Amino acid sequence: GNYIRPNRTALRSYKERVKIVQEQHEIMINQMILRLSEKCHINAKSNIFKQFSERLQACLMRHYMAPLPFIEHVRAQRDLQTMKLIRRKLKKNQLLLRETDKGGNLYVAHVNEFEEKAIEYRMKTGAYEELSSSPIEEILSKVTRLLNDLHAKPNQISPQQYKKMIPSRLTVELAYMYYNPKTHKNPITLRPIMNAIHAATTGISRFLDQSIRPLFDMHAQPRPIIDGGHLLRQLEQYVRNGHLKPTTLFCTADITNLYTMLPQDESLKILKEFLLEHHYEKVQGVSIKVILQLADLVLKETAFVDGNKFYRQIIGGAMGSPFTLTLANIFMWKWEKDAICGAIGPHEIYGR
Structure with a gap:
């Protein structure tokens, strides 16, 4: 049956998990400081943020570093190998795996089929114009x-x-x-x-x-x-x-x-x-x-x-x-x- 492992990053290296902890910690702390300073007018340099930051860091480390039981570890390794095999086959045969628009099913088709349908959609709607270069700097400036x-x-x-x-x-x-x-x-x-x-x-x-x-x-x-x-x-x-x-x-x-x-x-x-x-x-x-x-x-x-x-x-x-x-x-x-x-x-x- 379906299951969710208590620690889905257990097979990643220690260095990768530390990086995830740091990223999650930064996102959560920044959001909390923003909300509390806006809504409750708490100074961003208050000790309460420092205390919470330390507790959050410890909590995230416990979560991401928690070892898996032996049986779950074996199952996770097997699932990882299966996933890698699927990725290799998709890449080798130039296939794309996509979730369907309704029903939550999966659909596999050749890259060319997706590209042909995408071109057909763009031509049918006329909603897009092709650009010669990235407009990100222009948009950001505006x-x-x-x-x-x-x-x-x-x-x-x-x-x-x-x-x-x-x-x-x-x-x-x-x-x-x-x-x-x-x-x-x-x-x-x-x-x-x-x-x-x-x-x-x-x-x-x-x-x-x-x-x-x-x-x-x-x-x-x-x-x-x-x-x-x-x-x-x-x-x-x-x-x-x-x-x-x-x-x-x-x-x-x-x-x-x-x-x-x-x-x-x-x-x-x-x-x-x-x-x-x-x-x-x-x-x-x-x-x-x-x-x-x-x-x-x-x-x-x-x-x-x-x-x-x-x-x-x-x-x-x-x-x-x-x-x-x-x-x-x-x-x-x-x-x-x-x-x-x-x-x-x-x-x-x-x-x-």
């Missing part, structure tokens, strides 16, 4: 310049918001694209995922998502369908109220490539309309004008590497950037309000 300008002006963004959004030159990286196969589709297509965790705009994207998503969740009409159980309860209530008739229609629709079909400028106009319609002149103390400046930067400075080529996204937003889902939902809010909500009766069910 992001830094805008945030510095806003930070220097009074009442634009707070020092805390600036810290959350400003990228670090030491850790910033160009996003990269990978693809999960949609094996539930016939023929099989790919869902592009952009790993933008260290991208220059990720801090801004995360701030916008955390600020605006709660507003959308509060005001979104009709309410989204959470899961199958939620829909069934709505249908049961519909039946109890006597609305189910022999002529009742059940319809479903699927939006293809939503993230890469969003017109960027129109999406920003709809974002502004959503905020104004619900009487938000400011969000988290930030004016709508600045919100739109930040959102414009996130949308239009999305670039990535795919294989050995560089691309910029010119339509829609990156699937993998935190704010993209919220912006797509707001775009759909406008469409649903204009095309759907006025066309169905008050007792009918519509959800997404």
Whole structure:
């Protein structure tokens, strides 16, 4: 059966495990200092941080240096050899192993199949333009310049918001694209995922998502369908109220490539309309004008590497950037309000 070893780094060298401990320790300490200094106004040089740092170091060392029982050690070595064998076979036969888009299954295909489908996707959507060189310095410069300008002006963004959004030159990286196969589709297509965790705009994207998503969740009409159980309860209530008739229609629709079909400028106009319609002149103390400046930067400075080529996204937003889902939902809010909500009766069910 499946199992999780208590120490999954046990087969690594002592030096490697010490390095992992140091990295984990630094991440946790920095996060704790940032949160406590912001929320509780505790001085970063306080002894409490030193004491916690020492305890955390000891705890991590115990965790990562814990020896495995003999049987688990043997099993771990066997699993490691199996994994290495799979990697060698994949590399030798030029195969890629990917998790499927739904179901959590694994899909194996030749590298050429993935590349052909990726090219087909880019041509079909027209959402990307190829670049001759890496744009990371240009993007980093634009992001830094805008945030510095806003930070220097009074009442634009707070020092805390600036810290959350400003990228670090030491850790910033160009996003990269990978693809999960949609094996539930016939023929099989790919869902592009952009790993933008260290991208220059990720801090801004995360701030916008955390600020605006709660507003959308509060005001979104009709309410989204959470899961199958939620829909069934709505249908049961519909039946109890006597609305189910022999002529009742059940319809479903699927939006293809939503993230890469969003017109960027129109999406920003709809974002502004959503905020104004619900009487938000400011969000988290930030004016709508600045919100739109930040959102414009996130949308239009999305670039990535795919294989050995560089691309910029010119339509829609990156699937993998935190704010993209919220912006797509707001775009759909406008469409649903204009095309759907006025066309169905008050007792009918519509959800997404």
